[in-house]
Amino acid sequence: MARQFACSSAHTVAETKQGKLRGYQLDGIYAFHGIKYANAKRFQMPTQVEPYEGIRDALAYGYVCPMLNQDVPNMEIMVPHRYWPMDENCQYLNIWTPSLCPEARKPVMVWLHGGGFSSGSSIEHVAYEGDQLSSYGDVVVVTLNHRLNILGYLDLSSFSDKYANSANVGNADMVMALKWIHDNIAAFGGDPDNVTLFGQSGGGMKVFTLMNTPEADGLFHKGVIQSGVLDGFLSGPTDGKAIGKALLEELGLDESEVGKLETIPYAVLAEAYNKVSPEVEKAGHYIGCIPTANDWYVGDPRKVGFTEHAKTIPVMIGSVFGEFDFTPAIPGRKELSEEIVLEMLEKKYKGHTSKLVSQFREAYPARPLIDLLSVDPFFRIASRDFIEKSVQERQAPTYSYLFNLDFPLEDGKAAWHCSEIPFIFHNTDRTALYNIPGVSDRMEEQICSAWVSFARWGSPSAVCLPKWPACEPGKEYTMIFDRECEVRVNHDAALMETLKETDPKLPFLPAAEGEEDEGFFLH
């Protein structure tokens, strides 16, 4: 049935500090796409947008940041993508809101996209569209693009003061977006004093790196870290001398010519970086593409602790059951004989199998044993550590969740990396595989309600969910989102301890000498 639409300079215009913007309204939700929140020269800190006269259109998503490599289209049924024209001048944000009344003061939810710090965009996943979350939750939803990979995170500070913070300008873009939100979101019905960051994978890492960024203090008030805590991903204080030198040499430049890196075409720069960086990394050096501790960024809280301000931010942290298990679903997996399953398990877990089997059955009694092959150790082990540290060191509450749904692919496949996102955004109807009659609507209501409650009040409690306490020292209360949601305490502690002993290897880390590189890229 036809939806209610309006787009006019009389009815769908919002006034920002820079000038007026024309968006559109659909079924009661106003949308503004492609708002320029900052400008920036390559490797340099972002600057404010100049004021302008008249009305500008905010009716098209803005450029997304160029990537180091083009994506290969696959797994769309599991993680449906959107792509967009690219340009490094990519500081754009999108807003969805139920109101343009400056007194409405609705909670603001700012989504930070995944893709490590190297790829992705504010519209990469089909489910990133903010209208249905805004409508269901009566909240203002913001999504944003910022500089990525070498454009956002290549430390050239050794070569020129001009690039003093080039290692973090991607994060600096986000801080500029938060300042823009602080200054302007009231005009979109939002409350600048109630801003929640939420992000998945790299987006989750962005949440906790921004918590430890003093310039962002006071610009956001809560954080949700979805599948964003992973060991061995973020580096400590280091410098970009080695990668910078290799890059300059590859491009036939000497150190005094570092300024030329600003003007050579991105494609040429990316090609050179892709060529030299594996060697530099093998030699044990930093190669960029992640935030680096310096005067501007305090550093990874797991290494340097939380800032005083970061301790005041309520956080929700979680991951999903299967994460990096993107292998094809196994037809008839529930009917396989225990003998065959044990054989498969032994191949993967060697001598640890029997211990793992009993611990897995305790942690996940409803799951078939074969799913022990899929259970994620990477995010889960690191998240448990992060949660415990957070509870020990911070006064603000820390909530834990685990997304444990089985999806209708073949006879069923355990939740993979990114698979909770359509539920958060109330967009399961836009992602084919996420429609499970009798199940997905209810779970969507439960999950989306929890996120919205957390954004509104700092607690994910919701009438449609069991009581959900914050974690305590030594006691991880985890909301397990599944066909029946329940809260359990330290439900997989033993399982994770044993999995740690198996020394699991991240599929996307560079292959060791002689090993095949599977080319997996973090989303």
Add this chain to the structure above:
Amino acid sequence: MARQFACSSAHTVAETKQGKLRGYQLDGIYAFHGIKYANAKRFQMPTQVEPYEGIRDALAYGYVCPMLNQDVPNMEIMVPHRYWPMDENCQYLNIWTPSLCPEARKPVMVWLHGGGFSSGSSIEHVAYEGDQLSSYGDVVVVTLNHRLNILGYLDLSSFSDKYANSANVGNADMVMALKWIHDNIAAFGGDPDNVTLFGQSGGGMKVFTLMNTPEADGLFHKGVIQSGVLDGFLSGPTDGKAIGKALLEELGLDESEVGKLETIPYAVLAEAYNKVSPEVEKAGHYIGCIPTANDWYVGDPRKVGFTEHAKTIPVMIGSVFGEFDFTPAIPGRKELSEEIVLEMLEKKYKGHTSKLVSQFREAYPARPLIDLLSVDPFFRIASRDFIEKSVQERQAPTYSYLFNLDFPLEDGKAAWHCSEIPFIFHNTDRTALYNIPGVSDRMEEQICSAWVSFARWGSPSAVCLPKWPACEPGKEYTMIFDRECEVRVNHDAALMETLKETDPKLPFLPAAEGEEDEGFFLH
């Protein structure tokens, strides 16, 4: 509410001549994305895909053809885009169908995308998604990618016999797709003996160039040409000596090295072409990117007439009221005084204004006079000529339509190029601006029904529409799709004759010496 989804090797697999494909089913419609229908080496004719064992996934759209230039995101509210990873190995098609029963023999509708012969893709427009047309019309919908621009249409035949048909390999890809459909569509519930091509803009041109391509005879049975007839776009017989030489020279190659054009990166080739082609074109030479008459392609029917086989194909031809008028909507356009409007008209139409005003009022009595500024002469004049020629020379029926809706942008804006597409695909709910309560649902039913009827029976008659006769010599019966649909005879003949006298200039043709190039690109 949760939709019905299935994806498994037991229930959503179709068997083609090459092998098995796994798709998915959503709310009763099976979808298969990214089916490889051919392979091809650069500039060479496509070849069949090799048979394979096992089941392949058809769950992700295939690569789209690389473009000569990246799009600039704008006008999304009017023409919402989708982008996708690019590779010249782009011979992929997508299928949506209500049945996998080989005896179902449902009508097959094959969509040929627009973008001239240079850009676009099977998924470029948000509304190209085929599921809702398949469901509403009980038809099998196919969309496809093929080689474009210099990859699909650069004549190198002067340089090597290997490239004898390089001027038309983009069209040859489509013929391969039609062969694949002929051989395999029964496995997707389709009738290989009832295939309708429909396409818009460049896609419409593809329909009539394929009508005059003997290798495609018998592979399709009806054609819909939507905003696809335009004068001065397709060239006659010519050759690519000049552009080929300029390209080789720019790349530092001599003619004996033409084979190197096969292996240099596309980006380098495209950059060289973009650099040299304006000069070559100014010198009056062909520069490719359009089908060229030769042994394989008979030529533009307007120049060389229709083939005997083309005379047997029922066609439907139409355009939209405003086409290339993409200028911003004028707030309050209906309230402007006649004096002001006449002044604006006189600026555009000089001495022709008063004649045009009375002819416009006769042709479009319900439209405000200011819309005379928007009325399209380009497609409409050429379509009228094409229709008359078609009626005179062919025995199969020719139907005419004009899409005349006013859209709710500001106080209203007349239909622009591409704006009928969401109605054809029954996708207005996916395109915000196309939702007009009380209007769009009914028009969608009328338009979609007409297209489906035409595909099913060769006549666009539908119970929800007035009687719609085929055109006769000198009598153009035109279905005017609007809030109230009606058929009129030669309704704008006089208006178009006068507009022809004003010698209107296509906005996307290369700028003449000294003029500003507006950079408009045909979609």
